[in-house]
Amino acid sequence: MSTGSFTVSQALNYRGGKRVQPADGSGTEEAYEPATGRVIATFQCSGEKEVDLAVQSAKAAFKIWRKKSGMERSRILLEAARIIRERRDEIATVETINNGKSIFEAQLDIDISWQCLEYYAGLAGSMAGEHVQLPGGSFGYTIREPLGVCVGIGAWNYPFQIASWKSAPALACGNAMIFKPSPFTPVSVLLLAEIYTEAGAPPGLFNVVQGGAATGQFLCQHRDVAKVSFTGSVPTGKKIMELSSQGIKPVTLELGGKSPLIIFSDCDMENAVKGAMMANFLTQGEVCCNGTRVFVQREILDKFTEEVVKQTQKIKIGDPLLEDTRMGPLINRPHLQRVLGFIEQAKKQGAKVLCGGDLYVPGDPKLKDGYYMKPCVLGNCKDDMTCVKEEIFGPVMSVLPFDTEAEVLERANDTTFGLAAGVFTRDIQRAHRVVAELQAGVCYVNNYNVSPVELPFGGYKMSGFGRENGRVTIEYYSQLKTVCVEMGDVESVF
Numbered sequence: 449m450s451t452g453s454f455t456v457s458q459a460l461n462y463r464g465g466k467r468v469q470p471a472d473g474s475g476t477e478e479a480y481e482p483a484t485g486r487v488i489a490t491f492q493c494s495g496e497k498e499v500d501l502a503v504q505s506a507k508a509a510f511k512i513w514r515k516k517s518g519m520e521r522s523r524i525l526l527e528a529a530r531i532i533r534e535r536r537d538e539i540a541t542v543e544t545i546n547n548g549k550s551i552f553e554a555q556l557d558i559d560i561s562w563q564c565l566e567y568y569a570g571l572a573g574s575m576a577g578e579h580v581q582l583p584g585g586s587f588g589y590t591i592r593e594p595l596g597v598c599v600g601i602g603a604w605n606y607p608f609q610i611a612s613w614k615s616a617p618a619l620a621c622g623n624a625m626i627f628k629p630s631p632f633t634p635v636s637v638l639l640l641a642e643i644y645t646e647a648g649a650p651p652g653l654f655n656v657v658q659g660g661a662a663t664g665q666f667l668c669q670h671r672d673v674a675k676v677s678f679t680g681s682v683p684t685g686k687k688i689m690e691l692s693s694q695g696i697k698p699v700t701l702e703l704g705g706k707s708p709l710i711i712f713s714d715c716d717m718e719n720a721v722k723g724a725m726m727a728n729f730l731t732q733g734e735v736c737c738n739g740t741r742v743f744v745q746r747e748i749l750d751k752f753t754e755e756v757v758k759q760t761q762k763i764k765i766g767d768p769l770l771e772d773t774r775m776g777p778l779i780n781r782p783h784l785q786r787v788l789g790f791i792e793q794a795k796k797q798g799a800k801v802l803c804g805g806d807l808y809v810p811g812d813p814k815l816k817d818g819y820y821m822k823p824c825v826l827g828n829c830k831d832d833m834t835c836v837k838e839e840i841f842g843p844v845m846s847v848l849p850f851d852t853e854a855e856v857l858e859r860a861n862d863t864t865f866g867l868a869a870g871v872f873t874r875d876i877q878r879a880h881r882v883v884a885e886l887q888a889g890v891c892y893v894n895n896y897n898v899s900p901v902e903l904p905f906g907g908y909k910m911s912g913f914g915r916e917n918g919r920v921t922i923e924y925y926s927q928l929k930t931v932c933v934e935m936g937d938v939e940s941v942f
């Protein structure tokens with residue numbers, strides 16, 4: 449597959465173990481190849497009837513799946529992980545074509561995805577309750593049980609990885625899942641659905657419905673849906689929480705951020721610059737946990753800024769399927785315009801563009817209608833500027849000087865978000881002191897945006913609640929049943 453040649457002709461819904469056209473629908477959507485601006489797929493948004501059919505299919509599979517032992521579920525997840533690993537390059541290629549991220553990054557995303565399945569396969573066999581001795585030989589025990597049919601709703605920036613992060617723990621715990629990807633990136637999750645079936649999952653265990661807000665609402669409101677796990681923006685997260693509250697459904701919310709990255713003057717400069725690049729420019733800056741507020745201690749401000757600008761200017765932008773490309777196009781034209789709008793506003797508010805921030809037109813004529821821009825570093829930033837306060841979700845780094853540890857902590861925490869934070873310093877005590885004060889669900893010391901699946905990921909404050917990855921996520925996809933056993937006679941109060 450090469451840029452400009454891929455189109456999808458198969459159905460994009462998945463139900464009962466196969467691709468299907470939706471039974472009903474409301475409106476048609478087009479999915480694009482951001483590198484060229486070409487339409488690669490046209491599909492119908494699933495209506496209430498199709499959502500119900502997907503739920504019924506998942507319910508039927510759940511009846512079989514919940515009876516399987518953890519080890520049996522583990523084997524199927526391991527087989528799915530093996531297939532993903534084997535088909536890594538093909539899946540990454542589809543991801544790159546539909547999302548625009550470089551193939552280099554997409555391959556890493558797919559690696560994190562199969563690792564996630566392997567990790568939860570490892571935990572599936574060891575899920576257990578506890579036994580508690582009570583007086584007189586009586587006893588109690590707890591059983592960790594699945595919730596039922598879980599819904600996953602995803603954002604467009606990590607389509608395959610988000611579906612894996614949600615489905616792996618859900619299935620490991622014995623649930624079935626219906627996944628709705630973003631209408632911008634409907635394609636790659638179908639490969640995951642087919643892989644689960646190939647690995648031996650019962651038909652209906654992992655279904656896919658396509659659509660936007662209306663389809664998502666049908667899912668959240670369905671009476672047979674037990675849980676909703678959502679990744680997306682804060683405004684949509686609020687709606688999902690509201691809808692789910694009607695059915696007292698537990699929700700996991702992985703929302704946006706405006707994370708701080710704090711660079712102290714005693715840092716290893718080369719690593720700090722690399723860290724700032726990792727914190728801002730992966731996936732064209734369209735990353736929820738990006739450290740976009742880069743606080744730099746004043747003594748090293750000039751040296752750091754000079755180096756970070758030099759490295760940013762070296763980023764190779766272009767055809768995302770080429771091995772040496774490190775930045776592809778943004779997701780779509782309206783989003784590109786929105787990001788450029790933030791930069792215009794930043795200039796008006798007094799920020800200085802130190803590099804990039806304008807459109808990029810690649811030399812290759814087939815890329816002329818793609819959504820490219822040059823990654824941007826903004827200097828002369830102040831805490832009250834829009835570019836420093838709001839999530840831009842594009843390749844825009846704001847550099848802010850600071851003097852003292854106490855001051856930077858106050859400023860770093862002065863946000864309604866709390867997804868991630870980072871600190872670069874050689875002083876181990878300072879690193880832990882600072883981390884202890886940061887109001888963020890994920891804190892990085894001397895690195896940024898790495899994501900080992902063994903570690904929980906999720907936010908504080910308006911960045912959401914619940915976690916993905918790590919052992920703790922088992923608790924978000926299961927419930928505890930307590931069984932109290934009397935070994936003597938009933939001592940009645942009456």
Ligand SMILES: NC(=O)c1ccc[n+]([C@@H]2O[C@H](COP(=O)([O-])OP(=O)(O)OC[C@H]3O[C@@H](n4cnc5c(N)ncnc54)[C@H](O)[C@@H]3O)[C@@H](O)[C@H]2O)c1
Binds near residue numbers: 735867
């Ligand atoms: N914390 C995380 O792990 C994480 C990861 C990736 C992206 N994000 C966040 O996602 C945002 C970007 O993604 P986006 O633009 O796709 O977000 P979005 O909120 O617009 O959409 C996310 C998903 O919700 C669906 N949706 C929209 N309205 C809905 C409704 N009323 N009911 C049910 N579903 C609805 C969309 O179709 C899509 O599938 C950013 O804010 C980013 O920070 C967070």
Ligand SMILES: C[N+](C)(C)CCCC=O
Binds near residue numbers: 730737899
């Ligand atoms: C893999 N990363 C870079 C940690 C991103 C996680 C998902 C956020 O958008």
